[in-house]
Amino acid sequence: xxxxxxxxxxxxxxxxAVFQKHPKRFLNKKLIAKVIIFLPLLVGVGVLYFLVEDIxxxxxxxxxxxxxxxxxxxxxxxxxxxxxxxxxREQDITYKKxxxxxxxxxxxxxxxxxxxxxHGPIDRLFKLCExxxxxxxxxxxDLSISGLDPEDAAKxxxxxxxxxxxxx
Amino acid sequence: xxxxxIPQRQSKKIILFYLFKSxxxxxxxxxxxxxxxxxxxxxxxxxxxxxGFIAVISLLxxxxxxxxxxxxxxxxxxxxxxxxxQKERKAIPLERIQSININQNxxxxxxxxxxxxxxxxxxxxxxxxxxxxERSFASQFKELLQERKEKIVEEMDATSGxxxxxxxxxxxxxxxxxxKMSQVITEVVxxxxxxxxxxxxxxxxxxxxxxxxxxxxxxGSWYKIKDIVEQYFGEWLGxxxxxNVVSGTSIGLAxxxxxxxxFFSVVISMLLAINKYWDFSMVKKGTDLExxxxxxxxxxxxxxxxxxxxxxxHSNPLRKLxxxxxxxxxxxxxxxxxxxxVSVPACKEVHRxxxxxxxxxxxxxxxxxxxYCNPFSYARLAxxxxxxxxxxxxxxxxxxxxxxxxxxxxxxxxxxxxxxxMYGKNSKIIKDDxxxxxxxxxxxxxIIISPVFKTQAVEKWRSIFLKRRREAHFKLHSAAGSRGxxxxxxxALNKLMNTINNEVICSEEKWM
Numbered sequence: 001x002x003x004x005x006x007x008x009x010x011x012x013x014x015x016x017a018v019f020q021k022h023p024k025r026f027l028n029k030k031l032i033a034k035v036i037i038f039l040p041l042l043v044g045v046g047v048l049y050f051l052v053e054d055i056x057x058x059x060x061x062x063x064x065x066x067x068x069x070x071x072x073x074x075x076x077x078x079x080x081x082x083x084x085x086x087x088x089r090e091q092d093i094t095y096k097k098x099x100x101x102x103x104x105x106x107x108x109x110x111x112x113x114x115x116x117x118x119h120g121p122i123d124r125l126f127k128l129c130e131x132x133x134x135x136x137x138x139x140x141x142d143l144s145i146s147g148l149d150p151e152d153a154a155k156x157x158x159x160x161x162x163x164x165x166x167x168x
Numbered sequence: 169x170x171x172x173x174i175p176q177r178q179s180k181k182i183i184l185f186y187l188f189k190s191x192x193x194x195x196x197x198x199x200x201x202x203x204x205x206x207x208x209x210x211x212x213x214x215x216x217x218x219x220g221f222i223a224v225i226s227l228l229x230x231x232x233x234x235x236x237x238x239x240x241x242x243x244x245x246x247x248x249x250x251x252x253x254q255k256e257r258k259a260i261p262l263e264r265i266q267s268i269n270i271n272q273n274x275x276x277x278x279x280x281x282x283x284x285x286x287x288x289x290x291x292x293x294x295x296x297x298x299x300x301x302e303r304s305f306a307s308q309f310k311e312l313l314q315e316r317k318e319k320i321v322e323e324m325d326a327t328s329g330x331x332x333x334x335x336x337x338x339x340x341x342x343x344x345x346x347x348k349m350s351q352v353i354t355e356v357v358x359x360x361x362x363x364x365x366x367x368x369x370x371x372x373x374x375x376x377x378x379x380x381x382x383x384x385x386x387x388g389s390w391y392k393i394k395d396i397v398e399q400y401f402g403e404w405l406g407x408x409x410x411x412n413v414v415s416g417t418s419i420g421l422a423x424x425x426x427x428x429x430x431f432f433s434v435v436i437s438m439l440l441a442i443n444k445y446w447d448f449s450m451v452k453k454g455t456d457l458e459x460x461x462x463x464x465x466x467x468x469x470x471x472x473x474x475x476x477x478x479x480x481x482h483s484n485p486l487r488k489l490x491x492x493x494x495x496x497x498x499x500x501x502x503x504x505x506x507x508x509x510v511s512v513p514a515c516k517e518v519h520r521x522x523x524x525x526x527x528x529x530x531x532x533x534x535x536x537x538x539x540y541c542n543p544f545s546y547a548r549l550a551x552x553x554x555x556x557x558x559x560x561x562x563x564x565x566x567x568x569x570x571x572x573x574x575x576x577x578x579x580x581x582x583x584x585x586x587x588x589x590m591y592g593k594n595s596k597i598i599k600d601d602x603x604x605x606x607x608x609x610x611x612x613x614x615i616i617i618s619p620v621f622k623t624q625a626v627e628k629w630r631s632i633f634l635k636r637r638r639e640a641h642f643k644l645h646s647a648a649g650s651r652g653x654x655x656x657x658x659x660a661l662n663k664l665m666n667t668i669n670n671e672v673i674c675s676e677e678k679w680m
Binding site: 011013014015091092098099100101102103104105106107108110111135136140143 | 623627631670679
């Protein structure tokens with residue numbers, strides 16, 4: 001039997017951990033979602049082209065704006081995929097996301113209240129799901145890890161729930 | 169003693185209370201009936217019948233509400249059942265109860281009833297309110313809940329067996345005090361405000377805030393009575409068109425307006441303070457803090473000392489002169505920020521130390537790590553934001569040749585950037601053995617004290633532009649919300665986050 005003393009400052013730093021990437025399908029889903037969001041706007045540009053004949057520059061400007069915004073959205077979605085990732089350690093879970101606005105949150109298991117797996121219709125199409133981790137109090141410290149492989153998510157959930165029962 | 173094993177109803181006076189609530193809506197309906205039906209001709213009768221039907225229902229519903237609202241204790245759970253058509257049953261395990269508050273608003277005061285609020289802190293909103301109880305019944309009920317809860321918690325602690333050293337100390341401490349409590353309840357008055365104190369608090373409030381409120385109220389009520397006023401005084405008011413007023417005003421009038429505006433905002437903040445803090449007292453009762461305050465809306469709040477998550481001290485230049493600070497106690501919150509917080513005005517240095525000692529038991533000791541914000545980053549951000557507003561303003565001023573406007577715009581912009589710089593300069597995070605302390609702000613300084621083991625998550629975030637400068641923002645999430653500071657050096661921040669996180673992992677104290 002071993003029962004070594006644990007000193008807080010001897011524990012490993014999060015910077016040394018290797019972050020897990022999401023499956024490639026998640027990127028595809030994000031890109032297709034962007035297209036789906038932007039298509040109706042393109043219809044709007046088409047309406048301008050056919051209906052407003054007096055002001056010819058209007059539809060051109062609208063089209064340019066559409067292309068510009070679409071490219072930016074796609075670029076951001078693409079960039080974001082590569083900085084998104086999670087680390088599961090023995091005692092805590094860390095999630096980082098966002099390229100333009102990057103954030104990294106660490107939640108120790110002994111502060112987690114419960115976990116949930118969600119999958120919406122689009123998620124199911126791509127065989128993805130979302131793992132929500134809830135803490136007590138307000139919702140500010142809740143983690144929601146979207147775009148996980150369902151099998152991985154179930155494993156993660158089991159692992160975390162196992163840890164929770166130790167602390168409960 | 170109360171017997172709560174069978175479902176109980178509230179005081180019958182609650183019917184009047186419910187009735188009062190629905191009367192507001194009723195009046196609107198009757199107005200509509202009186203005006204609307206005239207113009208509708210033959211269909212008017214149907215309308216009247218319909219409205220009559222609604223009126224009867226809203227007169228009946230208070231009675232139904234009263235009949236179908238019951239509460240009782242069963243198997244260590246507080247159970248509330250309500251609803252006639254849509255039945256609702258809420259059950260709260262007694263050991264989960266965070267705090268029990270007694271509130272009384274004006275209407276309840278007239279009727280002589282109080283409302284009892286039971287608060288649990290879960291991630292999903294879960295509170296109970298029993299709005300109509302006799303005062304004596306409510307306080308007995310409160311005591312009963314408290315006792316039952318403590319008993320259950322003690323039993324659980326005793327049976328669980330895995331009591332850590334810290335808990336043991338707490339436990340023995342608590343059991344001795346509760347043993348004493350059963351004979352004599354130890355009461356220590358911590359703070360009691362006299363009328364003069366309350367007036368002082370009122371004078372030193374943030375007057376800008378109450379001025380804003382005054383403007384809001386004035387405009388709001390103006391829009392309500394605008395039509396009537398214009399109908400009767402239209403011609404007379406017509407003389408006061410914008411051009412007339414501008415050409416007619418002298419500097420004296422403007423000064424008078426400013427002074428009266430200031431006067432009113434001071435008066436309003438005084439009134440607000442008196443209404444809120446009248447008869448303020450804070451008493452330590454056993455392991456709980458009991459706070460009572462309020463003139464029209466009376467409030468009685470009970471907070472277990474161990475449930476206070478964050479302690480904050482706020483100040484402003486006027487309060488600094490009087491050596492006053494406002495303490496803010498935050499409990500775990502279930503829905504919004506207001507609910508779980510109690511503000512204690514007029515804290516002197518003595519009270520400050522006393523509060524800190526009572527709640528956290530340890531003082532803030534020597535610092536282990538200190539993180540300073542980068543004031544230049546604050547100034548830079550303020551500069552970007554302000555120039556986005558100021559440059560178009562300046563352009564407009566030059567275009568319309570109103571050169572007088574240039575001076576104030578430039579001066580205000582410079583002041584705002586300087587204020588942002590000073591904010592950054594006076595902000596830092598101090599980490600000692602047991603606490604994370606945020607010091608924030610220049611004109612309105614704040615000190616935020618949060619015990620490390622009550623942390624739930626640590627977060628760092630930044631925009632892509634900060635990455636290059638190796639800076640990041642920090643957020644500390646606890647059950648009472650998030651606190652944070654911006655523009656910290658990334659390497660030092662990483663170290664801070666790692667130590668906090670690891671200390672939370674190692675800690676086995678109860679944090680909720």
